[in-house]
Amino acid sequence: MRKLISLLSAIVISFLSFTGIALSADSKKPIVIPTHNWSSQVVMAYVIGGIFKEMGNNVEYVPADTQAVYESIRIGDVTISHEVWESAFGKSFTTALDKGGLLDWGDHEARTLEDMGYPNWVAKLCPGLPDWNALKNKDCAKNFVTPDSGGKGRMLEGPQTWHGDLIPQRIEALGLGDLWTVKFAGSADALWAELKAAKKEGRGTIIFNWTPNFTDGAGFTFIDFPPYTAGCRPEDGGDGKCGSPDGYLKKAVNADFPKTHPKAAAMFKKLSFSTGQIGAMASLVDLDGMTHEDAAKKWLKDNKKVWKKWTK
Amino acid sequence: MELLKKYPKLFQWFFLLIVFFALCFAIDVPETYKFIRVQAEFIKDPNQSTYTLFGKEVRYYAFDVLWRLPPLLGWLPIWVNDSLFFLLNEWMPMEFWNEDLQEYKTRPLVLQITRNITALMTFLIELIREILLGGVKTVVAFTSWDWIDKNPWAEMPGLPWTIVAAGAVILGYKLSGKGLAIFAGLVMVYISVFGQWKPSMQTLSFILVAAPLSFIFGLTLGVMAYKSKRVEKALYPILLTMQTMPQYAVLVPAMVLFGIGDHAAVIITMVVAIPPMILLTLLGLRAVSPEVIEAGKMSGCNNWQLMTKVLIPTARRDILIGVNQVIMVCFSMAVIAAFIGAKGLGWNLLLALNQLNIGLALEAGLCISMIAILLDKMSLAWANKQEDYFGNLTFFQRYKNTLFFAVAVLIGIILSYVGSFYLKDGYNYLYEVPHNKGISTAAFWNKGVDWIWDTFFQTLKIFNTWLITEVLQPMRALYLRMPAVATVVLVVGAGYIIGGIRSALVTAGLVLFIALSPWWDRALVTTYMATFGVIASCTIGLTVGTLCQQNKYTTKFMLAVCDIFQTFPSFVYLIPVMMLFGVTDTSVLIAVIVYATIPATRYTIEGLRSVPAGLHDAASMSGVTKFQRLINIEFPIAFPHMMLGVNQTIVFALFMVIIGAFIGTEDLGQYILKALSDKAGGGKGLILGICVAFIALIFDNLIRTWVQKRKKHLGID
Structure with missing residues (x-):
């Protein structure tokens, strides 16, 4: 009986949660940022999350597989991806891009x-x-x-x-x-x-x-x-006698993101990190032994000038 | 001839081996054959043959049919995957209102349903998580994100760790007295002091959803199977396959259907935890003697009462083992679930390993083990507890635990409040010790690993080189040298000799499925590694188990060690092993042996324990020495039970060989890993998993049949 009640209440809840008022400002629904298992990516996730939060958005982090994440963005389980490496993930990315539901949201300054x-x-x-x-x-x-x-x-x-x-x-x-x-x-x-x-x-x-x-x-x-x-x-169709390309480092978003969070989406479009900045984020964790969250906080504090201009 | 009459089976085995080797020598390796490193479908090569079935094109390298069968089932993974894709993306599209965009969006029905299920899961997880850690999502579920933004006071604060710890101690005391209370206290303090509080609670929150749900579903299905032969018949093959399928293979389909996040983790954990629960419920109910049921019926029980008041309580012992299994499985999934988005200890562990910080990973791993053992002990104590219906208790006696807890809550709140004054600039340790701000022994462990490295490296390297060149490489080559026909004959023949025509048919079906899949070569490599692992594990397990069983205390100690290792995430020792032995098969096999020795040891101890005391006495009276007793009496009697241990060892070894893909193998596991990120991964992951399960099931079938016959022979069924 108790289980039934909880089930019913959860159904009611899930309906309730779908009622809300759309505003021209960003939705308060959290932006879901994926974290992968290497340091620079995780720190950057917290850095971007920190900027979103500063702008008044809610943020959520979810551990995700590096290849499967594009399908998740397409379906809407994840909102953005901030490190799309051309050589490793380019294929999964373009596949999802072609299927629709995912948008190419520009390149970082860093080349890979x-x-x-x-x-x-x-x-x-x-x-x-x-x-x-x-x-x-x-x-x-x-x-x-x-x-x-x-x-x-x-x-x-x-x-x-x-x-x-x-x-x-x-x-x-x-x-x-x-x-x-x-x-x-x-x-x-x-x-x-x-x-x-x-x-x-x-x-x-x-x-x-x-x-x-x-x-x-x-x-x-x-x-x-x-x-x-x-x-x-x-x-x-080539003969395979070649090395890897000088690759892009892209950003990707779910197709609904610019509609639900116009301001955050505009910021994310401007956002661009250089190789040096990414290396600095990674080394805070890998060399200085900080936690990923702390490293992100430190980076945000030390580099206000860099990221403030994207929010405008 | 006398010998033949006396041992007819021996002759049959001998004959089978002759046929097997004759086939091996008669069939030459085709000149074009080479171990296919690359799956045929990825490269277009004029040497490939193709066929089209059900609209799917399958490409493969054709050989003499006796050497390697053509992959006639090659269309199956593609087909499964396309069906899954169709179901999720195209079948029955419907209009659903999207509140964010204020417009209708078309979404396929199944996708919408799975997302609704996951919404429910997420709600439950977040509810527990926010009681423990604080947050806003539960409140948001009833209101909206906009509302919570305007009313920040409504955020749930989360319990200070002192209160949760006190609660665990009181609960432990209530359930089973001082011992459990002290253990609960130690575990909680350990978690907190080492700064693992937040991830531990995150892990705990999804397990506290997964475990009870698995228990309920497992029990219900078990009862249904008990009541109806048809349900049982339908469930049984699925259960067997699920039990032997590497957990890892379920990840991909689960991810396709339910997305990523804690909710998907709950679902995959349930998928893995329910089968043992069903089987053990069924086992327990079956064992209830008809007299008990008669007695229940005579006292006028209706069906429901008979089930809840008579059958289930009587079958409690086996159901309890089921609960134990559910909890162990849930925690063993804590790390694997992190691959599809479970937050908590598992994820932290993977991150720590990525930085090669073994100490940190070890601490997280220990937390997983400790919480698992604590929950296991608590659930056992709870189930064993008898309600005292007749005690004439005062108000205080009756509610003293509640009262103590209320006091603890009060003290906890005051402490964390006071703490917020005194520890203002730093962290409020009385509320929550932040992650990685506690004590850490990571440096110590890392130094330990370095020390082992510096001291033993040269010796290990010599050993490693010898093992690889003299044992592993030749063994692998031999396995790959077997013509498919010879292997099939060997397996089916063994089935026939052990279990007659029925076993022969079952094993034939299983082995042909693998042989006709595109991954026969890979399956041979998996089998080679599993074989080596099983032989080594059984040798160690048998020796250690027998030695420890001689003494009560060592037995207890050994069983506790088994508990820890079973829940301790194997990923932690993959890394140091890899540093010492490189990216080689040796590393994988060491991990396999560590893991697979657990059931070998456990079942040896339990088997020897199950030898009736009367037999011991009888033996001692006839004047045998301790050693003679062991060899001539205990071993033969305990042997069937120990063989079940071998069965488990095989399953465990296969699991670990598959996880060995993280080190780098060339077997089925590597393909399962690859399926995680493959476009057509869902179908492939599943079929690959089934292949692994079938390898285990072949052995399972042979061993079980043999054990049954042997037990009958010994008269101990």
């Missing part, structure tokens, strides 16, 4: 690069890096052999979720398949663990990484593969 690279101490193990031709050298490859790599040098790629078989295809296409093999790590954690372990051991490692990222500070170099040209990737 996601590719294979190596921590700087590795350079001496393979003379000629960062030029990719150095990888053709047998003596180079043998410094990267692991027990399970079958005698070939091993590159550690991110999870297959990120860009499918792009890197193995590239390695094959460039004729490096006899010397190198690509292993997929299961998560970003696995990449950082590998980086830390390799550093302690002083051995060579080539991993997938991106910038802006917290690894920038410790010195990380990306391999110069043949430059990216439109359509060079196998999925676009």
Whole structure:
């Protein structure tokens, strides 16, 4: 009986909650911001949330999967996304864009690069890096052999979720398949663990990484593969002999957001962070050991000039 | 010939193995064969074969049918996914009023329904969460965001941690006395002092919704299955599959249907927690003897009374184990649910791991374990408690716990009020210790990991290299070398020898489903890792369990350790293991062994315990030594029960192999992980999950049938 009552009341409530008065000002309904599992993204979520709050909006944060989030924005479970990386999430983003319900809300000033690279101490193990031709050298490859790599040098790629078989295809296409093999790590954690372990051991490692990222500070170099040209990737019909593009870092919103929260949407359109700013946010957490919320608060306090102008 | 007559089964097994190996040697590896790293559908290759069925095009690499079967079920995941998409996005579009936009919007019916269900879930979660932590959403549910904006006084304040802690202590005392009260107090203080209060309460709030709902649904369905054979028959295969399906595979369809957030976490937790509850309810009700039911009927019970007053109380023991399972499962989902948006400890743990902060993750993980054990003990005590109907109590005696709690509330409020004066600039520790502002032992643990690294790394590296090159790689190669036909013959033959034609048919169905799916190679890799894990876990579990069982205290200690490890999120030790052993199969297998040893140990202890004391005495009187008794009497008697432990070990090992995808594997798990972000992920995730479940079910079927026969043989059914 009690369960029935609570069920009934909840139904009544869910109807009640749908009655409200629309105003020309922003709706008080919370703006749902997704958080992913890397520091800069989480801090930026709290920074943007902080600005929204300052403007009088309600904000809610929800942990979300990096790829599935675009479908969630499209359906309306999540309102915005503030870090759309071209190389990793571009595909999910454009898929959702085509289906409708999601809007492209402009670029950040920061440009992104996601590719294979190596921590700087590795350079001496393979003379000629960062030029990719150095990888053709047998003596180079043998410094990267692991027990399970079958005698070939091993590159550690991110999870297959990120860009499918792009890197193995590239390695094959460039004729490096006899010397190198690509292993997929299961998560970003696995990449950082590998980086830390390799550093302690002083051995060579080539991993997938991106910038802006917290690894920038410790010195990380990306391999110069043949430059990216439109359509060079196998999925676009190309031969795959190219590196990653200099990518965008976009913002995306649910299609209803500009209607329900016109002011917040206008601010979010103007909002744009540079590589330096993103790096600074990440390092507050990764290097200074602050919590994500505290880091965001500190950043907002220290950079009033930067973000105040977007709210006008 | 004598030997053959004496052991006919032995001969059958021998014959089966000969056929198996003959097939393996007779069928050569095709020259074009190579372990497919990439799923065929992602690349277009002229070497591929295609077929179209139900309008879905399936691409695959064709081999000799004896070597690898063609993926005739390849259309299934695509089809499931398209149906799901159709249901959610196109089926029965209707006009729904959108209050934000002040206009009608077209939304498909199913999407609207699922969103309404989730609204209810969200309301319940937020209600509990805001009682514990404060907030506005519950009030908003009755009013609106605009209203709360104008009336900020209506925000719920949330209880100070001192009150919740006192409440837990009093509840513990009321339910089972001093011991539980002290434990409850310690857990609460630990959570608070270590600054995990807020995330803990967030986790708790969604579990406090999921666990009771799972219990109610599980009990109801269990009773229905008990009453009607038809319901039982319909439920049973689903239940078995669900029980062996890796929790991870349910994530994707759940996300597609219900979106992301705490509500989706509740739903997926329920999906995983309900099956064991149903099975145990059914088991318990079945075991009620007919005399009891007769007695109930004779006293004039109607059906409802018979169920609530006679059957369920009598079956209490098994139902209680069900409650225990529900709680354990709920907490084991705390981290996995974080992948689809559950806030709280699970999410913090994942964030900490991403920064390689093992200490921090460990603290969060311990919180999960402690709360799980506390809730488990409390629910058991509650269910075991007998109401005192006859006591002639004074008002004070009757309501003393309520009174104590009222006093605690008062003190708590005063404390936090006073605290707000004295601790003005900093944080009001008497109200809530903020996240990460408490004591932290993270640095200590991180140093510990570093120390292990520095001290043992070289040794471990040698071991790791040896294990990979000498054991794991060859083993994997052998598994992949098996022609599909040989594997099928081996499995079906084993089914026939153990359980006759029925078992043979069941296992044939299961193994063919996997063989005809596009993921046979992956399934072989999964099986290879699970096999290694199970063998190692069983060896360790059997040894440890037997040793500990010799003494009452070590037994108790070991069972407590099992409890902790079962609820302790495995993700925490994935990272240090990965740092030590690299992104290799070794890391995955170590995680598997840690996790899968739990049921092996537990069932060994319980099996040996179940040997009747009379037998012990009889044995001692006939003058056997302790060791002889163990080998000749206890083991044979306990063996069937221990085999059920092996069964559980297999399920646990498979779960962990799948989670091993986070380290980096090339098996089914990696594809499930991939399905999370795949466009057509819903269908693929589900079918992949079913493949894993079927691997477990093959072993499950064989072991269960064998155990039943053996029990009959020993006369201990």
